[in-house]
Each structure stands twice: as structure tokens, then as C-alpha cells.
Amino acid sequence: MVLLRNVTNLLLRQNYGLVYSSLRNCQVTSQASLTENSTLTESPQSTLSQPILFKRELQHTDMYNKHLTPPREAWLLNFDSMESRKLNIIELHPEIFAAFPRVDVIHENIKWQTTYSKINWIWLRTRAELAGSNRKPWPQKGTGRARHGSTTAPQWIKGGWCHGPRGPTSNFYMLDFHVRVNGLISALSIKFAQNDLKIVDTLEKFPSDDPQFLSDMMDKREWGPSVLIVDKNDIFPRNIALAAENINHINLMPVYGLNVFSMMKHETLVLTLEAAEEIERKLLYQLTRTDLEAAAKHIPPETPGLPDHRDSFTTDSNFE
Numbered sequence: 088m089v090l091l092r093n094v095t096n097l098l099l100r101q102n103y104g105l106v107y108s109s110l111r112n113c114q115v116t117s118q119a120s121l122t123e124n125s126t127l128t129e130s131p132q133s134t135l136s137q138p139i140l141f142k143r144e145l146q147h148t149d150m151y152n153k154h155l156t157p158p159r160e161a162w163l164l165n166f167d168s169m170e171s172r173k174l175n176i177i178e179l180h181p182e183i184f185a186a187f188p189r190v191d192v193i194h195e196n197i198k199w200q201t202t203y204s205k206i207n208w209i210w211l212r213t214r215a216e217l218a219g220s221n222r223k224p225w226p227q228k229g230t231g232r233a234r235h236g237s238t239t240a241p242q243w244i245k246g247g248w249c250h251g252p253r254g255p256t257s258n259f260y261m262l263d264f265h266v267r268v269n270g271l272i273s274a275l276s277i278k279f280a281q282n283d284l285k286i287v288d289t290l291e292k293f294p295s296d297d298p299q300f301l302s303d304m305m306d307k308r309e310w311g312p313s314v315l316i317v318d319k320n321d322i323f324p325r326n327i328a329l330a331a332e333n334i335n336h337i338n339l340m341p342v343y344g345l346n347v348f349s350m351m352k353h354e355t356l357v358l359t360l361e362a363a364e365e366i367e368r369k370l371l372y373q374l375t376r377t378d379l380e381a382a383a384k385h386i387p388p389e390t391p392g393l394p395d396h397r398d399s400f401t402t403d404s405n406f407e
Contacts, residue, residue, distance in 0.1 A: 143177060145158060145178060146371055147371050147374075150374075151181045156181045157181065159185045161176070161184075161279070161286050162175075163286055163360060164285060164286065164287050165292075166287040166288060166290060166293055167294060174288060177286065180367050180371065182272075182374065183272055183275060183366070184279045184284075185280075186276045187276075188276050188280070190273075193270055195262065195270070196262065197351065199260070199262040200347065203260055206255050206257055206258070207257075207258065208255050209254045210252065210254040210255070213251075214249075219238070220238075223237070224238055264379070268373045268374065271345070271347060271370060272370060274350040275366070278350060285357045287358070287359055287360070288360055291324050293326045295326060295330065296330050298329075298332070298334050300330065301330040301331060301334065301337065310354075310357065311336065311355055313336040314336065314337045314338070314353060314355045315340060315350065315352075316340070317339075317340050317341070317345055317359070317362045318339070318362050319341070319361040319362045321343070323339050342369075
């Protein structure tokens, strides 16, 4: 066993040495080619062809362990041509884009989104609302049949309903706050784990307003068949807005409208860099906010410049 272990260690060291030497040679050749290209033509695309790590200062780094759950990395892609080019590598917060996927939480969010806006319009008439006479169908005694007072009773065919629905009734209800937040985090984590989350630099550089160009671009990049494009602002650039207007499977959405149902409905989720940073910032704030406990107890927050009277308030009937 000791001999076998020494042999494996030796092989691993040799392999590591070969890999390190090959990487070192590639680095030297790439640097030499870069210097030659820089002396011939100094074009801005030569720097973009060599992806480097885009340094982002992640917030709330105390929420994760850098050794167990390090920050996730994703390619920053271009959106100005049909061909896909990798411009950079960006870091993403693991608590937002690499959380444990809760399928039950996603189901609760989808059930809530498809139910709360529906109204039940079914309205069945009672025996008092039916048209017709209320006389007795036959005499009380002497016929040998069961006694009845009216043919509009519920036990009769075409009679009234005694406990039927009396619409319109609303199905509105509010899902718990943390269930909604965790639903968004789970949906983003699933999209990132399945390589269905793409991050682009900006939508301003989209070159054409032709819907066919946008459709061919999605097909060539293998994004789809349905694509959801999310930007920070709700006013999209002219070209991308006109190109996606008549395509049913390509939709545009601002950050404040992002929801679980739309992310699960579309195959590919495309975020701009500003949208990804805004989503990360908002969700981290919701995970770390401390004012919910005071709001649940009906305790007003402390106002700067005014005396703190929170000790005099109770959770009884003061704010009910």
C-alpha cells in the first residue's frame, strides 16, 4: 500500500509539472503574441479577446464561507453582434445565485401567482330566486306519495341550490414575505446551475431592430426556445424593444417586475450587468434587514432627532 501510494504521488507530481509547464508556455506565447499585436495595431478588441476577472466588491461577505461556498463566476457576454464573445468574468454572490433550490417554495410561489388574481364568478340561485309557482305539487295526504311543499326545493330536479357558490368571490391572498424572497433566490440558483442564466454587458449596443435578426441571434447562441431579457430600467432601448415586440417567445422585463413564474416559464434568463447587480443588492437587503420584527410587533422605528418612546408601546390594543 505504501509503495502504491508513493507511485501515485509521483505520477501526480509529474502530471502537475507537465500541466504547469504547458500553462507557463501558453502564458509566455500569449504574452509574446500580445506584444506583437500591440506593436502592429493597437485595437481595443485585442484586450477583449483575453478575458480577465472583473473585480466586484461583494456585499455581506460574512454570510458565506469562502472555502466551502466561494463566490460563483459567470461569463460576461456581448450583445452587439450575432456571434457570442466572452468579455469578462464576474463574481456573483453565492447566497443569491448558488443557494439550495427549494422546489416546494417555487411551487408555492407559482401557485400564488396563478391563483391570487382569479375571481370566481359562479353564482347559483336558491329556491327563493327560481321562477315559477310555489304551490304544493299534490295534497298533503291521501296520495300515498311523499309530502312536498314546492317543486323548487333542493331535492327536486331543476330545484334551487341550498349551499351553492354565491359569486363573485375573490381568491386573493398574500404569500409570506420570506417565501417570496426565497422563491426568487431558488429560481435564480436553478437557472445558474442549469447554465440557463446569461449575463450581457448592455442592451444599448444591440445593432438592429429587425425581429428576424434577434430570432437568428437567439438560435445561433442556443438561447431558448423562450428567452426572458431583464434590464434595470423599464424603458428599453429602441432596437431591442422593436425587435422583440412581435416575437411571442422573447419577452422584456424590468428588474422590479422579475418573478418566479416568468423565470420558470422561459428557458433562458438573460440579465444585463446592471440588472444582475441590482437583483443581488435588493435580495441581500431583504435577507439582512432587521426592521421586520419591529413591524410585526407594531413597534414604530426610532426617528432621528426625536425621543425614543418605543418602551411605552405594547403589543396590545394600541395599534389594533
